[in-house]
Amino acid sequence: MIQRDVIVIGAGAAGLFCAAEAGKRGRSVEVLDHAKKVGRKILMSGGGRCNFTNMYASPENFLSQNPHFCKSALSRYTQWDFIALVSEYGIPYHEKTLGQLFCDESASDIVNMLMSECDKAGVTVTTRCEILGVEKLDAGYHLKTSLGDYQCESLVIATGGLSMPKLGATPFGYQIAKQFGLPVLPTRAGLVPFTLHDAQKQVLSELSGVAIDVSAACNDMAFKEAMLFTHRGLSGPSMLQISSYWHPGDTLSINTLPASDALAFIEEARKTSPDAQLSTCLAKLFPKRVVQTLIDFNAWPNKPVKQLTHSEVAGIAETLENWEIKPNGTEGYRTAEVTLGGVDTDALSSKTMMAKNVEGLYFIGEVVDVTGWLGGYNFQWAWSSGWAAGQVV
Ligand SMILES: Cc1cc2nc3c(=O)[nH]c(=O)nc-3n(C[C@H](O)[C@H](O)[C@H](O)COP(=O)(O)OP(=O)(O)OC[C@H]3O[C@@H](n4cnc5c(N)ncnc54)[C@H](O)[C@@H]3O)c2cc1C
Incomplete structure (x- = not known):
């Protein structure tokens, strides 16, 4: 003893x-x-x-x-x-x-x-x-x-x-x-990557390895840090942080332009380069791969920005600042x-x-x-x- x-x-x-x-x-x-x-x-x-x-x-x-x-x-x-x-x-x-x-x-x-x-x-x-x-x-x-x-x-x-x-x-x-x-x-x-439903995963996993700065919000908490696309879902500091506030079934709100005003940006583009495609304008804000995926994922009309209707502009701006993603779950205790x-x-x-x-x-x-x-x-x-x-x- x-x-x-x-x-x-x-x-x-x-x-x-x-x-x-x-x-x-x-x-x-x-x-x-x-x-x-x-x-x-x-x-x-x-x-x-x-x-x-x-x-x-x-x-x-x-x-x-x-x-x-x-x-x-x-x-x-x-x-x-x-x-x-x-x-x-x-x-x-x-x-x-x-x-x-x-x-x-x-x-x-x-x-x-x-x-x-x-x-x-x-x-x-x-x-x-x-x-x-x-x-x-x-x-x-x-x-x-x-x-x-x-x-x-x-x-x-x-x-x-x-x-x-x-x-x-x-x-x-x-x-x-x-x-x-x-x-x-x-x-x-907690502090764990998110997994996505199959349909979302299929589109977003194209971006595996790409990171963008976002502000991620859920349940009255928000973190402005990088988000990383992975082949399973979403990770990076902003996702890990918000995962501790997330509960199954909750939707994340992701502001992909935490430092700028999306509506003002598109309206400005419509004045300064009206004939440019939406994808060309958005490429000033995001890597090209991200632009294409955003367009595909959200089924945005990729046409000259002057041809976008007011409701299309408002919809795109809203999604850029409040992209709603409902994760399937998290990677759990393993990671x-x-x-x-x-x-x-x-x-x-x-x-x-x-x-x-x-x-x-x-x-x-x-x-x-x-x-x-x-x-x-x-x-x-x-x-x-x-x-x-x-x-x-
Ligand atoms: C990959 C990773 C990276 C991290 N990075 C950071 C970071 O950079 N900064 C930060 O602040 N936090 C970080 N964390 C979190 C941090 O490691 C933990 O919060 C911290 O270690 C908790 O300290 P603890 O002493 O309570 O537990 P632990 O450090 O987990 O220690 C628990 C100990 O208990 C022992 N034990 C468990 N069960 C039994 C048992 N049945 N019998 C006997 N012994 C047992 C284990 O072997 C272990 O040695 C990280 C965590 C992980 C997993």
Whole structure:
């Protein structure tokens, strides 16, 4: 039997960070993970460069049934605190866009930093350890694992969400929550590409690999970023972002000209080049392949713009600014970056992340019903929630 003050299940972003914080307070801490390697999602993140935080992170960038829950942790351990740590380790980084900070070299810099923090704090990190059962004792917890039995005072669940099962994701955290009577809100894939119905897919897949700047809106939220056509459907940052606000059956509204007025553009073209075909005019705004597909997809009359009727002009302008697409679905957990929903924040203390009714049981990171936008926000939640628990476990 191994006795620890704190056991953290999950050696990902939140778990490793929390463990180091607890270790610094002199607690004896062990992190257990079933995977062969620690921090696999960190290593994969940001195309291998890890978008580790966002300079503009604030509670507005997170989805949760209770939008206030994340405020305390985010304000007590901020992006600037994490940036200071990254700088202390001399890890080179840069802002890519929109406040998103990436490693210059490799995401492994972040994993090495977390492991070094754990090492300095005397934390033991054990991989290839299956958790077979968790039982509550009068004071603390008993764990049965493939590597033997453990007992601890505080148990931290940092097993993340369901996205990318290939990287070791499991529903373990939700199962433990249910075992101890905590409500778990329905989960769904977030930051995920859309798939299209066959008819739409056939036409739009012609554009596979092409990206255009759009503003994508759904359910009172809009993101102005690139949209990428894929052979399965629609992706790119604007689509990933809006996917977190989309529910099956919802229609997306895509403004393909977020920076200009479509009606004014066509009217101007009718004055300055009345004999030009619609396709020639639109080629000033979009790549040629996109123009042809837009015309085919929407069955627009491709004739000299002077011959367009007022209602045709209005219809084309309306579609350019409000192109309605009803996705078939999303690519699901296989390619999703995050899982929406999870352990209901009503059952947790926003200050400590401890379950309100289960002494010594903590939930941090993505397993909790707090999900960030694309752009480094999800890691910031892992650091902030891990830090909050790390001060008290
Ligand atoms: C491809 C990809 C790219 C991403 N890029 C970014 C990015 O650039 N910026 C950003 O902010 N976010 C990004 N994210 C999201 C981010 O990776 C997660 O939100 C974050 O890792 C969550 O941290 P976590 O510690 O809660 O969970 P995780 O990092 O997922 O860690 C969970 C750990 O628990 C372990 N575990 C799971 N089940 C069990 C079990 N039953 N027993 C034992 N151990 C278990 C896993 O092996 C894993 O090590 C990306 C996600 C993906 C999939």
